[in-house]
Amino acid sequence: EPEVTQTPSHQVTQMGQEVILRCVPISNHLYFYWYRQILGQKVEFLVSFYNNEISEKSEIFDDQFSVERPDGSNFTLKIRSTKLEDSAMYFCASSERSATNTEAFFGQGTRLTVV
Amino acid sequence: AQSVTQLDSHVSVSEGTPVLLRCNYSSSYSPSLFWYVQHPNKGLQLLLKYTSAATLVKGINGFEAEFKKSETSFHLTKPSAHMSDAAEYFCVVNHGGGGADGLTFGKGTHLIIQP
16 A cells, blocks of 8 residues: 655754654655654644645744755655754655545654754 | 643553543644555554544544534544554644644654554
8 A cells, every 4th residue: 555654763863953854654645744843742734835835834834944855756844954953753644636625644753853 | 822732641552442532622723634544664644534524434444533612522443452452543634724734733642552
C-alpha cells in the first residue's frame, strides 16, 4: 500500500541551527502539506503546496519556514534558525486532489527537539 | 470558525468490551469529518470519514461512527475492543477550505486496552 515517508524520525538540533525535514509523498498525489504537534497540544496546520507554490499557510508559518519540492519525489520543510518553541512532531501529508472530502495521507512524523 | 472537541484525553476499556470515543465539532460550513488513528511510531491512518452521505459510517478494523447534526457529534465506536486497538485517536473536521489545508484536529484520545 502506498504511504508517505518522512526522514529522519528524530532530529535533535541546537537553537539557531537550520534543519530540513524531508518527506516523500505518495507518487500520484498533487497536494502536499505540513502539520505540527507541540507536545500536549493539537495538531496544527502549517502550509499547503500545489503546483510548485504555496497555496495556503497559517500564521505559524513565518519567514523562518520554507518549503520546497526540489525534485519529482521529495517535499521538504526548512526551518532557518530554530527556536526552542519549534520543538514538536512534524507531519507531512499528501492528497490526490483538493476537495472538502479528500482523504489526506500522513507520514509517521519527525520529532524535532531544539536544545 | 471551526473547532473539534474530544471530550476524553484518555479512555481505558477491557479487551472484548465496547469502545466509545467522543467527539463534538463546530463548523460554519457543512463539514466533512474524519477519524484518524496513530499507533506508536506510525503515521496518522484514516479510520473512516463522513462526507454528507450516510450518517452511519463504517471504517476499518470494525470501527464505525455516527454523524448527528442535531448534537454536532461524531462519536467513534467499536463493539469489542482488541489489544491492537491501543493507540491515539484524532477526530478531524474539514471545514471546506479546500483540500486538507482545512483540517482542524481534536487534541486526541489515548485508548488503553486492559487485558
